[in-house]
Amino acid sequence: MSDVLQELMELLKLESIGVNRFRGRSQDLGFRNLFGGQVLGQSLSAAIQTLNHGDWNPHSLHAYFLRPGTVQDSVEFEVDVVRDGRTFATRQVTASQNGKAILTMMCSFQHPEEGFEHMADMPSVAGPEGIPSQVDLARKFRDFFPERVRDIYTADKPIEMRVIDPVNIFAPQKKEPLKHVWMRADAPMPDDPHVHSTMLAYATDFNLIPTALHPHAVSVGQKGMQVASLDHSVWFHRPFRMDEWLLYAIDSPNGSGGRGLCRGQIFNQQGVLVASVAQEGLIRQVVSDEGKGD
Template identity: 50%
Template structure:
């Protein structure tokens, strides 16, 4: 296992400070605030640590305040319900005594049932594409100097966009995009770990889908951009150390908000998870 992937796993594996209370450290990825996927993954991990013999099938989170990447985060888990088939947990994330994120997660015992899905869309094979990291390193001289180190360092999740975008000089596009992603090394057979890592990775790139028609990105100086909420539904078992296709679209943007959706498929064409997110995409005046 690579050092950067091991570091991410340690970041997501929280310390239990007292019953149903956990503490997580933060990582600076070069954003102004804590990366939303980190808080989402840590909150899910804290909920999973209070549940046995059941898998998370859905989660809904709200980002309440920006987090500080230089400070730890406390996660408080409430055991809302332990039913015959389903278990519900509520998680509150706090930093410096203030709520920054809240999560509701539902868990289910494994069972058989009816099965259908949308077909996986046609797309390029991952082996034919360059990773975001490879592309950044090829154009490192064009990246603003203050962003170069963060933009070109090794990553625990490899992302290969199907139609790469120049984030500093974006062209206008329809609100659709695709990317393959996977962990950069083999992982143990731990279903919780794979689902937590998918939650973490699901926040990469999704928000930007709603900005494609407007020729702006996170790096556009006039933009104020932030995730407002995030929801995931886990449909089928998967491994995040195998390639997964993230097929994203944005049906609507209005009133300073962009709505984004994503379907995640494995290489067999099985739909393993679905994601929705609303984001602030405000043009500052």
């Protein structure tokens, strides 16, 4: 297992600091604030650690980002055991820094069950072979990044992501609000399905909101863009492995009121729909006084 993947798995494990209370470290990914996907994955991990023994799997989570998190401070998680039923279990998680809530999440777990089956078809797109990774592209444009984050953006990543027809974030052009991303962990992972679930929750926060910027020919890499996740939902449909290629098919059906709505479907290479995602985020362009007319 690579060092960066091991580091991410340790980041998502958490330390117990009391009854249904946990602490997690923070990681600087070069963004202005703490990466929301980290808090999503850690919150799900906290909820999992409060489950009674048994074959429980997450089937959905719904989270609101309340305040920006900082990369300098650890995150504390408090879990409310809302319900333990025969088939479903429900948890509410509050993530805090310095005594203030930065995220609240409701998540639900279910024992495996057989039932009716149907699913959407996988988009017909190129496979992951031969597509450069986001890290490869970042290294190609290394000198365009601010010096403060240059090494972070071009370093090895625990999850390899390959975007089909990527946007040049330094010179974006108008295009349809669609994105297809192949992703997988950069090394084999343990068989524990909860490890894969928390890592998928982490990974789903990448690539969503930037898709809502496509029709406007702007990107998160441009000056004056204020972009942040507001809420986030994941539905886990079927078993999957994060160390096998998954296709993240994203679209943005709406942008209004300074917000962009994005949806995602995640398929394995066999075309099986394993998870669905929805997120609304802030997409605001701040115009400086110098850029305003008289």
